[in-house]
Structures are given as structure tokens and as C-alpha cells.
Amino acid sequence: MQRQTRREFLRSLGVLAGSAGAWAMLPQGVGRGQGAGQKRPNILFIMSDDHDAHAISCYGSKVNTTPNIDRLAKEGMRFEHCFCTNSLCAPSRAVILTGKYSHLNGLKDNKDTFDGGQQTGPKLLRQAGYETAIIGKWHLKTDPTGFDYWHVLPGQGVYYNPPMIEMGKRVKHQGYVTEIITDLALQWLKGRKGDKPFYLMLHHKAPHREWEPAPKYLTFHDDKKIPEPATLFDDYSGRGRAAHEQDMTIAKTMNNRDVKLVPPNGLTPEQKAKWDAAYDPKIKAFQETNPQGQDLVRWKYRRYMQDYLGCIASVDESVGRVLDYLQEAGLADNTIVIYTSDQGFYLGEHGWFDKRFMYEESLQMPLLVRYPKEIQAGSVNQDIVMNLDFAETFLDYAGARAPDDMQGVSIRPLLQGHTPSDWRKSMYYHYYEYPAVHSVKRHYGVRTQRYKLIHFYNDIDEWELYDLQNDPDEMRNVYNDPAYADTVKELTAELKRLREKYKDTTGTPI
Numbered sequence: 363m364q365r366q367t368r369r370e371f372l373r374s375l376g377v378l379a380g381s382a383g384a385w386a387m388l389p390q391g392v393g394r395g396q397g398a399g400q401k402r403p404n405i406l407f408i409m410s411d412d413h414d415a416h417a418i419s420c421y422g423s424k425v426n427t428t429p430n431i432d433r434l435a436k437e438g439m440r441f442e443h444c445f446c447t448n449s450l451c452a453p454s455r456a457v458i459l460t461g462k463y464s465h466l467n468g469l470k471d472n473k474d475t476f477d478g479g480q481q482t483g484p485k486l487l488r489q490a491g492y493e494t495a496i497i498g499k500w501h502l503k504t505d506p507t508g509f510d511y512w513h514v515l516p517g518q519g520v521y522y523n524p525p526m527i528e529m530g531k532r533v534k535h536q537g538y539v540t541e542i543i544t545d546l547a548l549q550w551l552k553g554r555k556g557d558k559p560f561y562l563m564l565h566h567k568a569p570h571r572e573w574e575p576a577p578k579y580l581t582f583h584d585d586k587k588i589p590e591p592a593t594l595f596d597d598y599s600g601r602g603r604a605a606h607e608q609d610m611t612i613a614k615t616m617n618n619r620d621v622k623l624v625p626p627n628g629l630t631p632e633q634k635a636k637w638d639a640a641y642d643p644k645i646k647a648f649q650e651t652n653p654q655g656q657d658l659v660r661w662k663y664r665r666y667m668q669d670y671l672g673c674i675a676s677v678d679e680s681v682g683r684v685l686d687y688l689q690e691a692g693l694a695d696n697t698i699v700i701y702t703s704d705q706g707f708y709l710g711e712h713g714w715f716d717k718r719f720m721y722e723e724s725l726q727m728p729l730l731v732r733y734p735k736e737i738q739a740g741s742v743n744q745d746i747v748m749n750l751d752f753a754e755t756f757l758d759y760a761g762a763r764a765p766d767d768m769q770g771v772s773i774r775p776l777l778q779g780h781t782p783s784d785w786r787k788s789m790y791y792h793y794y795e796y797p798a799v800h801s802v803k804r805h806y807g808v809r810t811q812r813y814k815l816i817h818f819y820n821d822i823d824e825w826e827l828y829d830l831q832n833d834p835d836e837m838r839n840v841y842n843d844p845a846y847a848d849t850v851k852e853l854t855a856e857l858k859r860l861r862e863k864y865k866d867t868t869g870t871p872i
């Protein structure tokens with residue numbers, strides 16, 4: 363029955379004989395663009411937090427293997443140039459929900475509160491007849507709106523024994539957060555009644571700082587080789603003040619809690635025993651060798667990666683469990699499965715952890731999409747897409763018209779293997795959270811396939827230009843290099859055009 367459409371199935375039961383069919387009863391606008399008798403696809407949106415593409419093996423990771431996440435690339439499409447418009451947790455979530463830039467959806471940094479009264483993709487999907495749910499990390503301060511069911515972590519949430527909020531009520535959970543979120547998602551999927559298509563946002567907390575792995579993965583990466591990035595000891599020569607004055611280095615900013623010289627709170631006695639068994643030998647070895655200088659950075663980097671990758675092991679396992687369920691339930695063919703993260707992350711590149719900068723590691727989001735009916739297995743896309751496009755893409759698949767004030771573009775043609783001739787050649791970025799933790803200065807910029815122009819502003823007025831073809835690691839700002847004078851001129855005009863197009867009047871004008 364998997365390959366049979368719903369209409370064919372119903373017809374075989376005699377249900378549709380001579381009737382106008384179910385489409386006549388759908389709300390206005392629904393069904394447009396759908397072939398007659400096509401059942402609208404379910405949408406499973408899986409998003410982790412701070413999962414850098416370079417920690418996913420189908421993206422060529424040198425430090426990790428993710429066999430289950432890789433299944434989505436093998437059976438679907440992998441995007442190489444998916445970018446976030448503002449590389450920070452809550453702002454990226456707000457962009458994904460609204461299809462609007464931060465300056466219009468009202469959530470510019472993690473201190474802002476999301477206005478749940480505004481139009482969102484989930485609300486429109488629900489109006490279009492989808493059953494909607496969010497399970498896991500929410501992080502937008504106000505309660506979720508537009509969902510038939512929600513069960514979320516308060517704030518950042520915790521890894522062990524996390525309290526959660528189910529439809530407004532506080533619930534206690536015992537266990538490990540990634541496994542709990544997965545269990546809840548499967549429970550919701552299995553408990554669905556009726557035949558509405560679903561839109562499920564399955565949002566993991568992992569692998570967000572402080573990177574606390576599940577008990578079974580506490581020592582999982584202890585014996586694995588974890589190569590160091592070439593720029594681990596970057597001294598930021600060749601770049602401006604912003605790179606010099608940030609506060610997100612492994613050397614100085616990463617603390618004892620991050621590297622687990624201090625254990626987390628809230629463990630049960632059993633969890634604590636496993637934790638101590640895993641970490642006491644590491645702490646002892648550290649005290650005995652007492653590394654200093656670059657050796658200390660190397661030790662911290664390794665500790666950081668062991669825990670970060672340990673968290674991802676559970677996320678990968680979760681993806682496998684959910685994909686297996688879709689297969690077993692006969693839902694795999696008619697469900698669009700998306701895997702992404704709210705932004706990228708530094709895995710020691712430039713000596714950093716965290717995100718925020720418009721540099722490649724934090725700008726890029728992993729994006730994998732599987733939908734056997736439209737997407738060629740094992741395909742790779744190089745076009746520029748953004749988290750801004752997600753809401754409109756899902757509305758497109760739901761057969762609902764996207765409102766004119768959404769600012770993205772449906773990526774459905776790309777998924778079908780056709781890049782429209784007028785597809786965007788550049789993307790616009792704007793980061794706001796400063797002064798704040800990690801001290802990354804405010805900046806906006808434009809990225810094309812080859813270049814990136816950035817303007818740092820507020821208590822600074824500096825421009826940076828990178829030629830990604832000749833300098834993929836972004837080590838040399840060529841803004842003042844006469845050889846790039848024309849490029850600077852063109853990109854400045856493009857940046858100005860994009861600020862006007864997206865109606866962004868925030869930040870220092872160009």
C-alpha cells in the first residue's frame with residue numbers, strides 16, 4: 363500500500379466512488395499545486411542545536427561518523443550552501459517559524475522574547491489542515507502557539523532528568539534528554555488519530571553547551587582519533603578587531619564545567635556513579651600531566667570534542683529510531699524528513715567554540731531532506747538556501763499559499779532537481795547580540811558563491827572581504843587589497859540592495 367495514493371486506496375475501498383472527494387472540504391487554497399488524488403506529505407522537521415555540518419560524516423567530517431543522519435543524504439538531498447540569517451539559537455528558531463528576518467519577527471537576540479501572536483508557518487499549516495506538534499527545545503520564552511500539541515524544555519533545558527512543559531503543565535522526566543525527546547516524538551506519532559497529514563518539529567537540545575553525553579556515550583570517543591583543525595592556534599593576524607576581541611576561545615573562555623573538571627548538577631546516584639567512573643580517570647590524568655600553553659588548549663579541545671561528539675551520538679541514534687519507525691509504519695514514502703541545526707558551530711577552527719560570526723563554520727547549517735517521491739537519492743545541491751526559506755517550502759508542500767510578507771522562497775524546485783534561472787545568487791546576514799556573552803561585535807554582510815563582505819558596526823566600523831575560493835578558511839581580509847576594488851564595489855551595492863529588499867533599516871547604514 364505504500365506506493366498507492368490515498369485516493370487510490372480509498373477508491374479501492376469504494377469510498378470515493380462518484381464523490382467530489384476529500385479535497386472539496388479542504389480550506390481555501392489547500393490542494394493547489396497538488397495532483398488530483400495526491401495525498402499531501404507529512405513533514406518531519408528534525409533540528410538539533412549547534413550541530414555543525416563538520417560533525418556529520420556525509421558532510422565529510424574528519425572527526426565524526428553519523429550513520430543514521432547520513433541515511434538522509436544517501437536517500438535524499440544534501441545542501442552544501444544552506445545558511446542562517448543570524449547565527450544564534452533563538453533568532454534562528456524565530457526565522458524558521460516566521461519566514462522573516464530578525465528585524466521583522468522581533469527576535470534579534472537571545473534576550474528578546476518571541477511574539478507568539480504573530481503569523482507563523484505552523485499556524486498556517488494548521489489552518490491548511492495539518493496536525494501540528496513541537497517536541498523538545500523551544501527556547502523562545504513565550505509558550506508555543508500554532509501547535510495542536512507541544513511538549514517542550516523550559517529555556518535551554520538540561521541534559522539529565524529534564525523538567526519539561528506539556529501544553530502548559532510542568533512535567534518531570536527521568537533519563538537523558540535526547541532519548542526522552544525521541545520517546546515523546548514517537549509516542550506522539552504513534553498516538554495520532556484521524557488522517558490529517560502531520561507537521562512535527564522534533565527539536566533536540568543536543569549538542570548545545572555544556573555538551574553532556576548520555577551515560578552510554580560518556581567514554582565513547584575516548585580512544586578515537588580526533589584531528590585538530592588547521593586553525594586551532596589562529597592568531598587573527600590578517601583580520602580586524604572583531605576577531606581579536608571576541609571571547610569564545612578554547613584557550614581562555616572554555617571553563618572547567620565545559621571540560622568536566624566540574625560535574626553537572628541534578629544527576630541521580632546511579633547516573634553520578636557512571637559519570638564519576640567515566641570522568642575521574644580523565645581528571646586524574648589531567649592533574650598528573652598538568653598541561654600548559656598549547657598543550658592545555660590541545661587537551662581542552664580533545665575533551666570538548668569527546669563530549670560534543672558524544673552528545674551527537676545520541677542525536678544520530680534518535681534519527682535512526684525515527685526513520686525506522688516511519689519505515690515500519692508505512693510512512694516513509696509520504697513523509698518529508700528534514701535534518702538541520704539552528705546554526706553551525708566552531709569545532710576549534712580559529713581556536714573557537716560557539717557561533718555568532720558570519721564566518722563559514724557558524725554561517726553554514728547542515729540541511730538534509732528526504733522525500734522519495736520528489737528527491738533523487740544521493741543528490742547534492744550547491745545553490746544558496748537559508749533557514750528563511752523553510753516555512754515557505756513547507757507551505758508549498760502543504761498546497762497552501764505563502765503570505766506575501768514572508769521573505770524566503772520555497773526550495774521545492776531545488777529539491778526536485780531544477781534550479782530556477784532567477785534563483786538567488788547571494789544571501790544577507792545580520793547578527794545583533796552585542797554587548798553580550800562571547801563579545802562578538804554586531805555585523806551584517808552578504809555572501810555569494812565566491813565572496814563574503816562583512817561590515818562590523820556599533821562600537822567599531824570595520825569592513826572585511828574574503829575570497830572563499832582562494833582563502834576558504836577566511837584567514838586574510840582583502841577588503842583593502844586593490845586587486846579586489848571592483849569586487850568591494852559590487853558587493854557593497856549588493857549588500858545595500860539586500861538591506862532594502864528585506865526592509866532592514868537596523869544597524870549603521872552603509
Ligand code: CA
Binds near residue numbers: 411412450452705
Ligand atoms: Ca544553537
